[in-house]
Amino acid sequence: MSELTLRSPGPTLVDGDLPAPTPRGRRLAFGHRMALIWEVVTGGLVELWSHKLRSSLTLTLLTLGVFALVVMTSVLDGVVDKIATGFSGLSFDGTVKLIQKEPETTEEAKRFAMSPGLRYEDLGRLTAPHEQIRAFLPRAQKGSTVRLASGNERTWTMGVTPDYFPWMNRAIGMGRGLTPDDAKRRSPVAVVGASLASKLFGGADPVGRTITVDGQNFQIVGVLAPLQVMSEDTYLDGNGVLIPLEAYMDRMDAAHRLSGIYVKMRSKRDLDEVSAVMISRAKQAHHGIEDIEIEDLAAEILKAWKNFEDQMRGWAVVLYSLAGTVLLVGGVGVLSVMLISFSDRRFEIGLRKSLGATDQEILVQFLLEAVVLAALGALVGTVAGAMLCEALSSKFPYGLVVNPMGLLTAWAIALLLSLVFGLYPALRAARLSPMEAMR
Numbered sequence: 107m108s109e110l111t112l113r114s115p116g117p118t119l120v121d122g123d124l125p126a127p128t129p130r131g132r133r134l135a136f137g138h139r140m141a142l143i144w145e146v147v148t149g150g151l152v153e154l155w156s157h158k159l160r161s162s163l164t165l166t167l168l169t170l171g172v173f174a175l176v177v178m179t180s181v182l183d184g185v186v187d188k189i190a191t192g193f194s195g196l197s198f199d200g201t202v203k204l205i206q207k208e209p210e211t212t213e214e215a216k217r218f219a220m221s222p223g224l225r226y227e228d229l230g231r232l233t234a235p236h237e238q239i240r241a242f243l244p245r246a247q248k249g250s251t252v253r254l255a256s257g258n259e260r261t262w263t264m265g266v267t268p269d270y271f272p273w274m275n276r277a278i279g280m281g282r283g284l285t286p287d288d289a290k291r292r293s294p295v296a297v298v299g300a301s302l303a304s305k306l307f308g309g310a311d312p313v314g315r316t317i318t319v320d321g322q323n324f325q326i327v328g329v330l331a332p333l334q335v336m337s338e339d340t341y342l343d344g345n346g347v348l349i350p351l352e353a354y355m356d357r358m359d360a361a362h363r364l365s366g367i368y369v370k371m372r373s374k375r376d377l378d379e380v381s382a383v384m385i386s387r388a389k390q391a392h393h394g395i396e397d398i399e400i401e402d403l404a405a406e407i408l409k410a411w412k413n414f415e416d417q418m419r420g421w422a423v424v425l426y427s428l429a430g431t432v433l434l435v436g437g438v439g440v441l442s443v444m445l446i447s448f449s450d451r452r453f454e455i456g457l458r459k460s461l462g463a464t465d466q467e468i469l470v471q472f473l474l475e476a477v478v479l480a481a482l483g484a485l486v487g488t489v490a491g492a493m494l495c496e497a498l499s500s501k502f503p504y505g506l507v508v509n510p511m512g513l514l515t516a517w518a519i520a521l522l523l524s525l526v527f528g529l530y531p532a533l534r535a536a537r538l539s540p541m542e543a544m545r
Contacts, residue, residue, distance in 0.1 A: 163439065165479070165482055165483040165486065166483075167432060167433075167435050167436035167439050167483070168433065168436035168439070168440075168479075168480055168482075168483025168484060168487065168520055169483045169484075169486045169487040169490065170432050170436075170487065171429055171430075171432035171433030171435075171436050171483075171487065171516070171519075171520065172433070172483065172484045172486075172487030172488060172491070172516040172517070172520055173487035173488075173490050173491045173494075174425075174428065174429035174432060174487075175426070175429045175433075175491075175512055175513075175515060175516035175519075176487065176488060176491030176492070176495075176508060176509070176512055176513055176516055177491045177494055177495065178422075178425045178426070178429060178512070179509035179511065179512025179513075179515075180491070180495045180506055180507065180508050180509045180512060181495075181498070181506065182418065182421070182422055182425075182509075183506075183509050184498075184501075184502040184504075184505075184506045185418070185502075186418060187502060187504050188334070188502050189336075189414055191334065191504075192334035192335075192336040193336060193407055193410075193411060198403040198404055198406070198407045199374070199404050199407075200370060200371045200372075200373065200374050200404060201368055201369065201370055201371070201403045201404060202368075202369050202371065202377065202380065202381060202384075202400050202401060202402055202403060202404075203366045203367065203368055203369070203400070203401040203403055204224070204232070204366060204367040204369060204384050204388065204398055204399075204400060204401075205224070205365070205366045205398070205399060205401055206223055206224045206366075206397065206398065207396070207397050207398055207399040209397075217395055217397075218395065218397040220393065220395060221392040221393060221395040221397045222392065223363060223392075223397065224363065224364045224365075224366070224367070224388075224398060225361070225362045225363060225364060226244075226246070226351070226355050226362040226363075226364060227362060228364070228388070228391045228392075229242075229244055229364075229367075231387055231390065231391045232367060232384065232387050232388060232391065233367070234387070236380070236383060237372075238371060238372050238373070238376040238379055238380050238383075239369055239370065239371060239372065239380060240370040240371065240372050241269055241273050241368075241369075241370040242367055242368070242369060242370075243266070243267060243269060243270050243273055243274065243367065243368035243369075243370070244266075244267060244351060244364055244366075244367045244368075245264060245265070245266055245270070245339075245351075245364065245365055245366055245367070245368065246264065246265040246266075246351060246354050246355070246358075246359065246363060246364050246365055247262055247263065247264045247265070247342060247346075247365045248262065248263055248358060248359060249261075249262055249263075250262060250263040250319050250320045250346075250347070250358070251319070251320060252302075252306065252317050252318065252319050252347065253317075253318040253319075254306060254317065254318075259302070259305060259306060261302055261319075261345060261346050261347060262342045262345065262346035262347070263319055263320070263346060263347045263348075263349060263354065263358055264342060264343065264346055264347070264348045264349070264354075265348075265349055265350065265351040265352075265353070265354025265355065265358065265359075266284070266348050266349075266350075266351055267284075267289060267350075267351050268283065268284045268285055268286050268288065268289055268350075270284075270348075271283045271284065271297075273368070273370060274339075274368070276330055276331075276333070276343060277330070277331040278297070278328050278329070278330060278331065279300060279328075279329050279330060279331035279332070280311060280312075280313055280328060280329040281297070281313035281326070281327050281328030281329055282327055282328045283297055283327075283328055284297060284327075284328075284348070284349075284350055288327075288350045288353075289350045289351065289352050290352075292350060292352040292353045292356055293350060293353060294322065294323060294324045294325065294349075294353055294357070295324060295325050295326075295327045295349065295350070295353075296317065296319075296324040296325070296326055296327065296347045296348065296349045297326070297327060297328040297329065297330060297347075297348045297349075298312060298317075298326055298328075298329055298330070298346075298347050298348070299329075299330050299333070299343050299344040299345050299346050299347075299348075300329060300330050300331060300332040300333065300344055301332075301344045301345045302344070302345050302346060302347065303329045312326045312329060313326055313327065313328065313329065314326065314327075317347070319347055319349075319358075320358065322357045322358065324347065324349060330343060330344065330348075332344070368403075369384060374404060377402060381400040384398075384400060385398065385399075385400065429516075430519070433516075433519050433520060433523060434523065436480075436483065436520070436523065437523030437524065437526065437527040438527065440476050440479055440480060440523065440524050440527045440528055441527035441528070441530065441531065443479065444472060444475070444476055444527070444528050444531035444532070445530075445531045447472075447475070447531070448472070448531045448534055448535050451535075452538065455468060455535050455538055456538065456539075456540040456541070456542070457540075459538075459539075459540040460540040465536040465537065466536070468532075468535050468536045468538075469532045469533065469535070469536040471532075471535075472528060472531055472532035472535050472536075473525060473528050473529065473532050475528070476524040476525065476527070476528025476532070477521055477524050477525065477528070479524060480520045480521050480523065480524030481520075481521065483520065484516065484517050484520040484521070487516070487520075488508075488513060488516070488517075491508065492508050495507065495508055
């Protein structure tokens with residue numbers, strides 16, 4: 107460190123009067139403070155450079171701690187955005203599903219055997235217009251085998267109506283979706299999921315190609331846009347073949363079974379009324395046997411979202427604890443560096459005190475050096491974290507930006523730890539007497 111600037115002598119007393127401060131004196135005092143701060147900062151950097159290995163080890167721990175906090179808070183935000191986008195893409199808000207009820211007792215099994223179950227022939231009665239219902243979306247599905255010249259692929263075939271695509275947020279990536287004309291003509295056309303299209307055709311455009319599903323030929327007219335898998339149905343749609351429901355019943359399932367009927371309500375408040383109406387219609391279609399139940403998809407999604415939030419809170423606690431531990435170890439490294447610095451500079455401290463430096467100035471000097479050390483580590487960690495977030499940005503629906511709260515928290519913790527762990531060596535240096543230091 108360079109020598110501390112000597113204080114200018116105070117004004118001479120005349121006739122016992124106290125000296126009045128002058129504007130020039132105040133400017134010198136302010137300049138003195140700024141010179142001291144600049145000297146401490148530059149001196150701290152010189153001290154770090156003169157002990158490169160020791161300083162880099164300490165900076166590495168601080169850098170890793172800040173880097174971890176910046177990246178983890180940003181990634182957690184990105185994950186929440188991605189999952190929220192996936193939940194909204196399910197289009198389950200205000201939706202219930204009519205499904206076949208599983209018998210719970212032997213008596214129920216015998217009674218349910220007398221009913222044909224949920225079938226295509228029920229649609230005329232079940233999908234009659236109702237003022238509280240906006241749309242009915244029947245669906246049938248089965249495991250299938252797709253045959254190509256290159257080999258066979260196990261997949262799923264779904265029979266759906268043309269309305270299924272807009273109501274269930276199934277965007278078309280290439281070609282077109284199913285049309286009312288396809289349904290009316292029972293056309294052997296298909297829309298394939300993006301994942302299945304990638305498996306079957308690689309990067310080639312499958313639109314217009316013909317595939318064989320369980321021995322039946324279908325012409326591909328469209329490919330779904332990539333789906334975020336958030337439910338069984340989204341997984342099946344992304345990895346399966348969707349054909350007109352009428353063609354499915356003619357070609358794929360002689361029993362005409364339905365896996366379910368999605369019912370889109372006008373308001374979630376109509377749940378009880380709509381459920382009662384659908385159960386009543388199903389009982390009439392099945393000879394008075396109540397073998398159909400209502401699944402409230404909106405409630406299921408809300409429950410799944412709450413579970414997801416609980417899991418994210420748990421992960422946040424674990425990850426923040428790890429990052430905090432790394433920062434704490436970095437703070438111990440700051441303590442070690444400052445203690446070594448104190449031992450190496452005892453003579454310098456004594457010389458500065460003999461030239462007029464006060465205990466407070468020595469204390470501030472050491473604390474500022476600790477802060478400079480932490481700020482360098484935090485700066486490197488911030489830059490590295492921002493670069494990683496930029497690299498991962500394309501993996502998230504709204505990109506991945508640095509979380510400002512995570513960044514401020516990381517810097518605050520790093521600087522606070524540097525002050526806490528730098529306080530002990532700073533106090534030792536401030537309390538050191540000049541004679542003892544220069545002995």
